[in-house]
Amino acid sequence: MTFTTRFAPSPTGPLHLGHAYSALLAHDLARAAAGRFLLRIEDIDHTRSRPEWERQIYDDLTWLGLTWDAPPLRQSDRQDAYRAALSDLWSRGLLYGCTCSRRDIAAAVAAPQEGADPVFGPDGLIYPGTCRHRYPRDGVSPPEGMALRLDIAAALNALPQSLPGFTEIGPEGETPGRVVPIYAEELTSRVGDIVLSRKDFLGSYHLSVVLDDAAQDVTHVIRGKDLFDATQIHVLLQAVLGITTPTYLHHRLIRDEQGRRLAKRDDARALATYRAEGLSPSDIRAKIGL
Known part of the structure; x- marks a missing residue:
């Protein structure tokens, strides 16, 4: 079976450095294995999901240089x-x-x-x-x-x-x-x-x-x-x-200066904020250790 990874964000806020790490790692591993990288929008919670955040996800991932090999799967479908x-x-x-x-x-x-x-x-x-x-x-x-x-x-x-x-x-x-x-x-x-x-x-x-x-x-x-x-x-x-169990990789978390895990409410580390400040995708990779 073809090596296939996915990135599955929820459109409930801006993507931050932690999301960038997970998405880039999954993308890099798939490309290194000549496999497939897929995108899934986890909008099952319709009470918190917003279309503007979904649009921002596509913009941020494209800016990072990521491409996906099939149309995004949306949980609402x-x-x-x-x-x-x-x-x-x-x-x-x-x-x-x-x-x-x-x-x-x-x-x-x-x-x-x-x-x-x-x-x-x-x-x-x-x-x-x-x-x-x-x-x-x-x-x-x-x-x-x-x-x-x-x-x-x-x-x-x-x-x-x-x-x-x-x-x-x-x-x-x-x-x-x-x-x-x-x-x-x-x-x-x-x-x-x-x-x-x-x-x-x-x-x-x-x-x-x-x-x-x-x-x-x-x-x-x-x-x-x-x-x-x-x-x-x-x-x-x-x-x-009756579903086959995939292989798992649970990666390290990106944390702030106090050691706290990043959250969507932390706008200071949102990818959109770094973009507005003039950082490049390469700068983001350096920040997260890729």
Whole structure:
């Protein structure tokens, strides 16, 4: 299969130096392997996505000298695929409806638990399972007006064998690769029943990224190491949905002078700001160590 990478920004703010590093690294690795570099616009969250930020993404990437080998895939055009996957998981008894708010979850995990401290996972506080048996699961289709959570234990039990893990070639694609094991106990105790669809928009990051990478035939997922812990979730979903697990590279993060990870609200390090100040794409590469 052709070596294929992707860059998948959300149009919710300006691209910054951290985005430039991830995009350039994925682009450079694909070109070095005579492979394909693809672009995906992760606009599944319609409450925060803006068309002006999407236009800025194209402008910034073109200015950096990046080219992509197919028209950009937009998540807002993929609703049918997400709906079909949710329907499949629901029909197999692997989802349940949830009406808990973040405040409800915080209150539940703050209750006395024999002195134990609340546990945080890739999605924040680990869900305590409040709604796991609250609502019926025998409907023909998933319920409307509530979130849908993956029953991690049921998903693991549905697999014919244990999860094989994934191959990691990080941090910068220079290592030959190591197999990172995934343990069922870690998924149940350190991840919990994660949301696969929210009540205000269809799908979630975890579901969409797995389905979209498969749809684009991505062989190598290049992304920041802040998403390393989430990869076990994605491997589980791939196994449950019958999707081949790609190779992963979780790269270092670009940080500010205080060591903080860059965020979209940090306009001082937005690519558009550097462009306005007269910096060149070569200057950006030098700033981020490429």
